[in-house]
Amino acid sequence: xxxxxxxxxxxxxxxxxxxxxxxxxxxxxxxxxxxxxxxxxxxxxxxxxxxxxxxxxxxxxxxxxxxxxxxxxxxxxxxxxxxxxxxxxxxxxxxxxxxxxxxxxxxxxxxxxxxxxxxxxxxxxxxxxxxxxxxxxxxxxxxxxxxxxxxxxxxxxxxxxxxxxxxxxxxxxxxxxxxxxxxxxxxxxxxxxxxxxxxxxxxxxxxxxxxxxxxxxxxxxxxxxxxxxxxxxxxx
Numbered sequence: 753x754x755x756x757x758x759x760x761x762x763x764x765x766x767x768x769x770x771x772x773x774x775x776x777x778x779x780x781x782x783x784x785x786x787x788x789x790x791x792x793x794x795x796x797x798x799x800x801x802x803x804x805x806x807x808x809x810x811x812x813x814x815x816x817x818x819x820x821x822x823x824x825x826x827x828x829x830x831x832x833x834x835x836x837x838x839x840x841x842x843x844x845x846x847x848x849x850x851x852x853x854x855x856x857x858x859x860x861x862x863x864x865x866x867x868x869x870x871x872x873x874x875x876x877x878x879x880x881x882x883x884x885x886x887x888x889x890x891x892x893x894x895x896x897x898x899x900x901x902x903x904x905x906x907x908x909x910x911x912x913x914x915x916x917x918x919x920x921x922x923x924x925x926x927x928x929x930x931x932x933x934x935x936x937x938x939x940x941x942x943x944x945x946x947x948x949x950x951x952x953x954x955x956x957x958x959x960x961x962x963x964x965x966x967x968x969x970x971x972x973x974x975x976x977x978x979x980x981x982x983x984x985x986x987x988x
Contacts, residue, residue, distance in 0.1 A: 775909070777814070782807040783905045796882045804875030811871065815949050825952055832857035833954035833962040835947075847966060849959040857951045860936065861928040864950045865943025869919040870912075872942065877915055878908065 786803040818824045839855035840847060859865075878885075885907050894900045923943070927936045937944075954962075 777810055778807050779905055779908050781810065783908060784901070787901050787904075796886065797879055800879040800882045801875065804871065804878060807874070808868075808871045811867070812946075815946070819949050828950055828952040829954045830958050830961070832951035833958040834965075835859040835862065835951060836954065836959060837962040837966050841966060847963045849956045849963065852959050852963065853954075853956065857953060858944050858947045860931045860940055860944070861924050862943070862947050862950075864947045865927075865940055866919055866923045868943035868946050869923045869940070870916055873919050873922075874912075874915050877911060881911070 782803045785806055786799045789799055789802060819828065833852075835857050836852045836855045837847065838859060840852040843855070845851050885904070889900060889903045889907070892903060894903060923940065927933075927940055930936050
């Protein structure tokens with residue numbers, strides 16, 4: 753059967769709802785819980801720790817919940833096929849389904865490990881900057897009420913690009929180029945274990961699909977490299 757394709761409006765609506773849901777689950781709910789605890793006299797360091805681990809807990813429950821769905825399980829199988837194929841290519845082996853199947857389904861540069869790293873670094877950043885952020889919000893003259901909650905929540909969103917950037921440098925740039933480093937293994941251990949939920953063992957057909965996708969990427973990269981080489985030659 754021919755698969756249904758989303759038009760531009762449906763795609764825009766899907767992305768909008770997804771972003772709003774992510775902000776609600778991972779920003780509004782944890783920050784709101786922190787606000788409730790603050791009213792009970794909990795200290796700022798404990799508040800930020802609770803907020804961070806609550807955010808992490810929500811993510812784990814979300815992944816655990818969707819991983820029970822049959823369609824998502826199949827998606828996670830393709831995720832595992834992707835990792836096996838990448839391992840096969842990086843080890844210089846021929847891109848053959850039987851060869852790729854022998855490699856592990858976990859990978860240090862996985863997006864799952866990146867997300868876990870974002871959440872862990874966010875705990876340290878928000879805890880370290882908790883008092884400066886409160887002092888900055890105090891300068892606005894808003895000392896309590898819903899508006900202060902909104903301002904605190906906005907600081908979380910504003911700091912996300914910085915946190916994501918640091919996480920990218922750790923999980924992709926550093927860990928990706930030193931996968932066998934003992935420190936890398938220790939730091940990325942939580943994200944690697946999380947991949948046991950987001951990747952499933954694939955079948956051979958899924959490996960073949962991943963290899964076909966890899967070959968397309970490699971062919972495109974080779975074509976771009978040839979174009980760049982011709983341009984450099986013409987420039988000289």
